[in-house]
Amino acid sequence: MTRSILIVGVGGQGTLLASRLLGRTLLAKDYDVKISEVHGMSQRGGSVVTYVRYGDNVASPIVEKGEADIILSFEELEAARWLPYLKKGGKIVVNTQKMDPMPVIIGAAEYPKDVLKQVEAAGVEVQAVDALRMALEAGSPKAVNVALLGVVAQNTDIEKDVWEETIRTTVPEKFIDLNLKAFGLGYNA
Amino acid sequence: MKKLMLGNEAVAQGLYEAGVRLVSSYPGTPSTEITENAVKYGEDVIWCEWAPNEKVAMETAIGASIAGGRAFCAQKHVGLNVAADPLFTVAYTGVNAGLVIAVADDPGMFSSQNEQDSRHYARAAKVLMLEPSDSTECKEFTKLAFDLSEQFDTPVFLRLTTRIAHSSSSVEVGEREEVPVKEYVKNNQKYAMLPANAIRRHVVVEDRQVAEAEWAETAWVNKTEYNDTKIGVIAAGITYQYAKEALGDKASYLKLGCVNPLPLNLIKEFASKVDTLYVLEQLDPVLEEQVRAMGIDCIGKEAFDLKGEYSQSMIAKVILGEEKESIALDIDIPGRPPALCPGCPHRGLFSALKQLNVFVSGDIGCYTLGALPPLGMIDTCVCMGASVSALHGRNKVRPEEAKKSVAVIGDSTFVHSGITGLVNAAYNQSNSKVIVLDNSITGMTGHQQNPTTGKRINGDPTTAIDLEALAHAVGIERVIVVDPYDIAATRDAIAAELEVEAPSLIIARRPCVLLKEVRAKMPKPFEVAIDKCVGCKACMKIGCPAISFADRKSSIDFTQCTGCGMCQPLCKFDAIKGGN
Numbered sequence: 109m110t111r112s113i114l115i116v117g118v119g120g121q122g123t124l125l126a127s128r129l130l131g132r133t134l135l136a137k138d139y140d141v142k143i144s145e146v147h148g149m150s151q152r153g154g155s156v157v158t159y160v161r162y163g164d165n166v167a168s169p170i171v172e173k174g175e176a177d178i179i180l181s182f183e184e185l186e187a188a189r190w191l192p193y194l195k196k197g198g199k200i201v202v203n204t205q206k207m208d209p210m211p212v213i214i215g216a217a218e219y220p221k222d223v224l225k226q227v228e229a230a231g232v233e234v235q236a237v238d239a240l241r242m243a244l245e246a247g248s249p250k251a252v253n254v255a256l257l258g259v260v261a262q263n264t265d266i267e268k269d270v271w272e273e274t275i276r277t278t279v280p281e282k283f284i285d286l287n288l289k290a291f292g293l294g295y296n297a
Numbered sequence: 298m299k300k301l302m303l304g305n306e307a308v309a310q311g312l313y314e315a316g317v318r319l320v321s322s323y324p325g326t327p328s329t330e331i332t333e334n335a336v337k338y339g340e341d342v343i344w345c346e347w348a349p350n351e352k353v354a355m356e357t358a359i360g361a362s363i364a365g366g367r368a369f370c371a372q373k374h375v376g377l378n379v380a381a382d383p384l385f386t387v388a389y390t391g392v393n394a395g396l397v398i399a400v401a402d403d404p405g406m407f408s409s410q411n412e413q414d415s416r417h418y419a420r421a422a423k424v425l426m427l428e429p430s431d432s433t434e435c436k437e438f439t440k441l442a443f444d445l446s447e448q449f450d451t452p453v454f455l456r457l458t459t460r461i462a463h464s465s466s467s468v469e470v471g472e473r474e475e476v477p478v479k480e481y482v483k484n485n486q487k488y489a490m491l492p493a494n495a496i497r498r499h500v501v502v503e504d505r506q507v508a509e510a511e512w513a514e515t516a517w518v519n520k521t522e523y524n525d526t527k528i529g530v531i532a533a534g535i536t537y538q539y540a541k542e543a544l545g546d547k548a549s550y551l552k553l554g555c556v557n558p559l560p561l562n563l564i565k566e567f568a569s570k571v572d573t574l575y576v577l578e579q580l581d582p583v584l585e586e587q588v589r590a591m592g593i594d595c596i597g598k599e600a601f602d603l604k605g606e607y608s609q610s611m612i613a614k615v616i617l618g619e620e621k622e623s624i625a626l627d628i629d630i631p632g633r634p635p636a637l638c639p640g641c642p643h644r645g646l647f648s649a650l651k652q653l654n655v656f657v658s659g660d661i662g663c664y665t666l667g668a669l670p671p672l673g674m675i676d677t678c679v680c681m682g683a684s685v686s687a688l689h690g691r692n693k694v695r696p697e698e699a700k701k702s703v704a705v706i707g708d709s710t711f712v713h714s715g716i717t718g719l720v721n722a723a724y725n726q727s728n729s730k731v732i733v734l735d736n737s738i739t740g741m742t743g744h745q746q747n748p749t750t751g752k753r754i755n756g757d758p759t760t761a762i763d764l765e766a767l768a769h770a771v772g773i774e775r776v777i778v779v780d781p782y783d784i785a786a787t788r789d790a791i792a793a794e795l796e797v798e799a800p801s802l803i804i805a806r807r808p809c810v811l812l813k814e815v816r817a818k819m820p821k822p823f824e825v826a827i828d829k830c831v832g833c834k835a836c837m838k839i840g841c842p843a844i845s846f847a848d849r850k851s852s853i854d855f856t857q858c859t860g861c862g863m864c865q866p867l868c869k870f871d872a873i874k875g876g877n
């Protein structure tokens with residue numbers, strides 16, 4: 109059976125590193141893995157999505173409405189935007205950060221109130237974490253992505269050391285400790 | 298060893314394994330990472346370069362191939378328009394060592410200005426075209442393409458789409474096959490295309506298509522897979538994966554790895570074995586029309602779409618009538634279009650232009666985002682380079698408005714195809730005011746070096762174009778340089794230039810804030826002194842994503858602010874603090 113994870117956020121938040129670490133970890137566990145990314149600076153500041161699918165034999169690299177087992181959202185509004193992609197009984201892991209999109213900044217729209225409460229009210233399991241706080245505690249606001257990956261890791265049956273090994277072999281040497289710390293904070297959240 | 302590789306990365310691995318000597322490309326999403334990854338093998342193994350544009354890149358690869366080294370170029374779909382001139386004639390000359398041309402289409406237009414289907418080029422230029430459906434095939438088809446190129450003495454196309462180029466799947470990596478540089482034997486009847494020679498080469502082209510079609514009938518890249526035969530699907534590339542996902546073994550498949558020329562007998566045989574035949578292909582009915590031309594009945598575009606992407610859910614819905622359940626909230630979710638980054642120098646330039654309220658002939662790059670609110674300062678955008686030439690045309694028709702009109706063009710785009718437009722403005726005498734947004738990098742496609750940056754693709758130092766001297770050389774006497782971070786000074790300098798009855802080149806020079814060396818030198822994030830903020834929203838006019846407004850006060854998000862300080866002079870109440 110193929111499982112699907114959606115990683116969503118705002119361009120520039122580091123969603124790509126999270127999906128790559130996730131993909132490499134799954135490959136290390138001998139899954140067939142496909143990841144579909146959105147590239148280019150042109151996406152910066154916009155709503156971005158990465159699809160991760162794994163199983164015995166994966167055909168399509170993309171995830172569509174009603175198909176995701178987990179949605180990892182780097183931002184609250186994005187969790188609501190991508191909610192239709194969640195499977196019935198799926199789970200949302202979300203960073204409690206709010207970033208105003210341009211229509212809100214220019215006063216053409218409002219950032220909806222209590223977004224996460226509304227998602228929960230729709231009967232969806234939500235795990236909300238303050239990943240920015242974890243990242244700052246680990247030493248850099250940039251580590252939000254790896255802290256969130258730690259939270260996702262909690263929700264899988266893949267051993268902690270397999271994740272840590274991927275981090276060690278993927279991120280530049282001088283950032284390994286920082287990222288392992290951020291991952292650990294997410295993993296224990 | 299198995300590695301998770303992006304389709305583009307796998308193509309690069311294929312180039313390495315196929316013994317390729319030279320890669321010359323111009324960046325363009327979704328093709329860019331092929332060349333970026335090919336660099337990693339080292340330039341003594343594969344000479345890699347960013348060319349000024351796709352035409353130069355393809356001609357460079359043609360020269361290398363005729364000289365006897367396996368050669369490659371990559372571009373996005375619209376890049377192939379720029380390179381179309383050499384393409385149609387290299388199809389006549391054929392090759393010496395293998396020549397492969399990658400073209401990446403963008404169904405759904407994730408980062409493109411149109412949705413053209415490159416398969417038309419394969420048919421029009423009569424060039425064999427392979428289309429992989431995952432990263433493993435990206436590598437294998439790349440290697441095969443070089444063999445076919447040499448076997449049939451032809452350039453070969455490798456067609457990708459965004460979902461193949463930018464998806465990762467596992468790839469078995471192999472060793473490089475050292476392919477020595479072939480002998481070059483002078484043969485101008487084959488390589489010098491004047492009419493007398495070209496007439497004879499056209500015969501070769503037509504014969505070659507027949508031979509290639511024969512090869513395609515039994516080629517391993519065209520595969521049939523029989524399951525339930527009530528439904529038969531002909532598909533290639535990513536669409537094959539969508540069909541497999543949606544239909545599994547409820548359908549039989551003819552998966553085409555070669556999309557030009559088509560294995561017509563194989564198609565006939567497959568069609569005869571299934572009850573209902575579907576031709577699934579994104580964009581234009583290129584396969585479908587050829588299937589129908591053989592008198593074979595099929596279902597294609599009438600049930601699907603000429604526009605946008607296909608997907609597994611679309612196929613399941615149309616063919617099986619199945620749909621998945623999904624949840625949605627009953628609230629308005631504001632859109633989140635991409636925006637100029639916090640600290641982007643383009644924001645300063647467009648803010649200045651907004652104050653001048655001018656017509657802006659636009660071009661393609663990060664700065665095209667200046668078209669969106671709240672700046673909304675781009676009037677037109679057609680293709681790379683068009684800003685300069687189209688402004689000239691406008692000024693000839695509306696000379697009275699020349700003082701209220703400018704062109705904006707990025708540094709990479711200017712070199713790509715803006716220089717010729719500038720030559721025209723000087724030569725044919727319009728008072729065009731051309732602004733080069735010189736951020737010292739090709740930003741839009743993810744930071745590639747270009748001939749203005751002084752660095753090669755691998756970061757090695759090289760010569761840089763002197764824009765000022767170039768303008769003088771083509772006959773533009775007026776050249777000024779402004780710093781777009783200083784919005785008021787930029788506005789005043791452009792206003793003064795607009796008054797002059799002569800063409801001008803205005804260089805808005807400030808490097809992209811995302812460049813590491815620039816970022817490292819930026820001041821700390823700015824802050825809003827709550828007690829001084831009166832909530833007038835003047836700072837919000839520049840549309841910086843780091844500035845938001847709540848409870849009648851502005852605030853600056855420290856995780857986003859780059860310390861550029863462009864917002865500070867906008868505050869009359871001295872509420873924005875920072876700068877050190």
Ligand SMILES: Cc1ncc(C[n+]2csc(CCOP(=O)(O)OP(=O)(O)O)c2C)c(N)n1
Pocket residue numbers: 323324325326373375376377379410661662663664681706707708709710711734736738739740741742
């Ligand atoms: C013919 C063609 N080739 C490539 C592209 C892809 N592309 C779009 S903008 C751009 C370059 C942008 O660089 P620059 O002009 O320096 O502006 P910046 O993004 O840095 O502001 C490229 C390569 C394209 N749209 N058309």
